[in-house]
Each structure stands twice: as structure tokens, then as C-alpha cells.
Amino acid sequence: MIRFEQVTKRYPDGTTAVDGLSFEVSEGELVTLVGPSGCGKTTTMMMVNRLIEPTSGPILVDGEDIAAVDPVKLRHRIGYVIQQVGLFPHRTVLDNTATVPTLVGWKKAKAGARAAELLDLVGLDPKTFGSRYPDQLSGGQRQRVGVARALAADPPPAFGRGDPQCC
Ligand SMILES: Nc1ncnc2c1ncn2[C@@H]1O[C@H](COP(=O)(O)OP(=O)(O)OP(=O)(O)O)[C@@H](O)[C@H]1O
Ligand SMILES: [Mg+2]
Structure with a gap:
């Protein structure tokens, strides 16, 4: 019980x-x-x-x-399975999201603005969540930061979408 x-x-x-x-x-x-x-x-x-x-x-x-x-x-009496997503634990949510733009040489302000925009897109207010660390988020919030991080480098549009030569 x-x-x-x-x-x-x-x-x-x-x-x-x-x-x-x-x-x-x-x-x-x-x-x-x-x-x-x-x-x-x-x-x-x-x-x-x-x-x-x-x-x-x-x-x-x-x-x-x-x-x-x-x-x-x-x-010892309770089994428990954790939620994990692989964010950098020592970096803030904003810095995690800005990882790739920073790696490819974007200026800090531009990378930060892009990260904030993407956090908004995944439903996380950058003012509330941007300065938090991953262990201060829920599992789903961490997963959403992972999605924002994956989108942050401005991936090229998928083939065919917006491409006048296609279809
Ligand atoms: N250290 C912390 N400081 C401040 N807020 C925190 C901290 N850790 C968690 N929270 C907040 O507590 C709330 C509840 O988190 P919890 O992990 O229980 O959510 P959840 O229902 O399991 O969500 P999900 O479906 O996303 O896994 C969230 O809004 C989260 O941002
Ligand atoms: Mg959870």
C-alpha cells in the first residue's frame, strides 16, 4: 500500500x-x-x-x-526506471540548445537568440527555463530541449519542400 x-x-x-x-x-x-x-x-x-x-x-x-x-x-524494495535524454549536465538549457550554432562559429548573441526562439517553439519560455540546468527540468522538458538542440543549426529544408525543381 x-x-x-x-x-x-x-x-x-x-x-x-x-x-x-x-x-x-x-x-x-x-x-x-x-x-x-x-x-x-x-x-x-x-x-x-x-x-x-x-x-x-x-x-x-x-x-x-x-x-x-x-x-x-x-x-531495495522499490523498482524504478529513469527518463534520460543526453543533455550536457553542466550547461544551461540555453547553452545546450545553442550547442551546434556555437560549434559552427555563430556569434554568441546570434546563437543565443536562435536557441531562445527554438525553446519558445517547443513550449519552454526561455526566461523561465533558459538559465536552468537539465536536472532542474522534467523528463519531457528535457526531451523538448533535445528537440530544440537538434533543430538549432538551421538544417536545410527537406528535399522537395520549397524546391521549385521538384515535383
Ligand atoms: N530543481 C528544480 N527547480 C525548479 N523546478 C524544478 C526542478 N526540478 C523539476 N522542476 C519542475 O517541476 C515540475 C514537475 O516536474 P516533473 O519531472 O515531476 O514533471 P513530469 O510530470 O514528470 O513531466 P514530463 O511528462 O515532462 O516528464 C516541472 O515544471 C519542472 O520544471
Ligand atoms: Mg517525467
């Missing part, structure tokens, strides 16, 4: 990742968390094995408040 009682996770920058969440999962029950990117699904799961500590509200596993359980022993 897993039980959340009004559990909240707030990060130091003021982001509320999980807000007063309560639910109970019985033994043998299959549960799926569904919601938009960034809504708090992974945070919720990572709080169950204390990879992330809640800001408030108890979480009980088999009736026991996990705040009082040794995290290593707790994790």
Missing part, C-alpha cells in the same frame, strides 16, 4: 511541482499517472523512494511513514 496525504513539493526558486496531492494505491493495484509535461508525475514517483524529499505531507508505504525509513533500505 502507498498513501500520499496532502503531499507538496516546492523547489527553492518557487516552482511548485506537486501541490497537496492525496491518493492511495492498494497492494496489487496498477496505477498510471497521466498529465501534461511538467505537471509533477516523475516528482510524485521519485518521492516514493525518497530520491526527492517532499516539502510537506507524509507518504506511507505499507502503513509506515517513509520519512522515518532508511532511504537505501526503502529503495
Whole structure:
């Protein structure tokens, strides 16, 4: 049995990742968390094995408040598969996105402007997310930075698209 009682996770920058969440999962029950990117699904799961500590509200596993359980022993009882995408962990979201333009010699301002434009395109406000590091994003947000990074070098249009000689 897993039980959340009004559990909240707030990060130091003021982001509320999980807000007063309560639910109970019985033994043998299959549960799926569904919601938009960034809504708090992974945070919720990572709080169950204390990879992330809640800001408030108890979480009980088999009736026991996990705040009082040794995290290593707790994790030995819980299987967990992570989301990964391969961003540079020591570079900000903006710098990750600007990787190829920078490598091919674009001026910093132009590369930064292009990266900001692409972050906007994938639904990440560059003012909010540009200065964050990958470990400060949700998995889907990281995946979207990966897409923005892949698009950032102005790839040539696909053959046939906008090509007057084609078709
Ligand atoms: N260190 C951090 N500082 C500030 N905000 C953070 C930090 N880590 C995560 N967040 C934010 O917490 C929110 C919840 O993230 P979470 O990983 O739980 O989302 P998710 O529902 O799993 O999304 P996805 O479907 O994209 O994987 C996101 O808006 C994310 O930007
Ligand atoms: Mg996630």
C-alpha cells in the first residue's frame, strides 16, 4: 500500500511541482499517472523512494511513514526506471540548445537568440527555463530541449519542400 496525504513539493526558486496531492494505491493495484509535461508525475514517483524529499505531507508505504525509513533500505524494495535524454549536465538549457550554432562559429548573441526562439517553439519560455540546468527540468522538458538542440543549426529544408525543381 502507498498513501500520499496532502503531499507538496516546492523547489527553492518557487516552482511548485506537486501541490497537496492525496491518493492511495492498494497492494496489487496498477496505477498510471497521466498529465501534461511538467505537471509533477516523475516528482510524485521519485518521492516514493525518497530520491526527492517532499516539502510537506507524509507518504506511507505499507502503513509506515517513509520519512522515518532508511532511504537505501526503502529503495531495495522499490523498482524504478529513469527518463534520460543526453543533455550536457553542466550547461544551461540555453547553452545546450545553442550547442551546434556555437560549434559552427555563430556569434554568441546570434546563437543565443536562435536557441531562445527554438525553446519558445517547443513550449519552454526561455526566461523561465533558459538559465536552468537539465536536472532542474522534467523528463519531457528535457526531451523538448533535445528537440530544440537538434533543430538549432538551421538544417536545410527537406528535399522537395520549397524546391521549385521538384515535383
Ligand atoms: N530543481 C528544480 N527547480 C525548479 N523546478 C524544478 C526542478 N526540478 C523539476 N522542476 C519542475 O517541476 C515540475 C514537475 O516536474 P516533473 O519531472 O515531476 O514533471 P513530469 O510530470 O514528470 O513531466 P514530463 O511528462 O515532462 O516528464 C516541472 O515544471 C519542472 O520544471
Ligand atoms: Mg517525467
